[in-house]
Amino acid sequence: MDERGGERAFAAALAACRQEGIALTxxxxxxxxxLACEGRPLGAYDMIDRVAQATGKRPAPISIYRALDFLLENSLVHRLASCNAYLACGHGxxxxxxxxxxICEVCGEVVEATSESMRGALADLAAQAKFQPRAQVMEVAGRCRTCAGA
Known part of the structure; x- marks a missing residue:
């Protein structure tokens, strides 16, 4: 994600917070x-370093994890289980x-995607199993267009 894309993602997240009445400390x-401006997944300790660079103070890991938990609960960020990293939500x-x-295994690019047909197929699977999903997240590893062509 380029800088303008990060700014747009951050502005969209702030607008969603205002609309939903979510207070951000x-x-x-x-x-x-x-996370929005980075445009790629970051681990919690990477975020500690970024905050320290921005503020001159190194936050405690627990404060980063609490902030991440809040952002996750409010669907503003996603956690990528395969790499234990966090990514700003680009879709709202x-x-x-x-x-x-x-997820590109070479350059680390992550594309967040949704699909109407996948939504229907997963809904059918859940209904057949009489299962009520809370979250539906899949991670697909491979090579992006750029890396596959190299």
Whole structure:
């Protein structure tokens, strides 16, 4: 994500917060801004370093994890389980909407995608199993267009 894309993602997240009545503390806002502007997944300790660079103070890991938990609960960021990293949400979708992360194993680019057909197929699977999903996240590892062509 380029700088303008990061700024747009951050502005969209702030607009969603206003619309939903979500209050962001300065710490939560800073973490969200870092993730939105970075445009790639970051681990919690990477965020500690970014906050320290921005403020001159090194935050305790627990404060970063609390901010991340809040942002996750409010669907403003996603956690990529395969790499234990966090990514700002680029879509502003409903919390229960299925999401697929296409993760390039070479350059680390992550594309967040949704699909109407996948939504229907997953809904059918859940209904057949009489299962009520809370979250529907898939991670697909491979090579992006640029890396596959190299």
């Amino acid at each position: 300065p710490s939560r806002r800073r973490i969200l801004e870092i 979708h409903a919390a229960q909407e299925p999401i697929v992360f296409l």
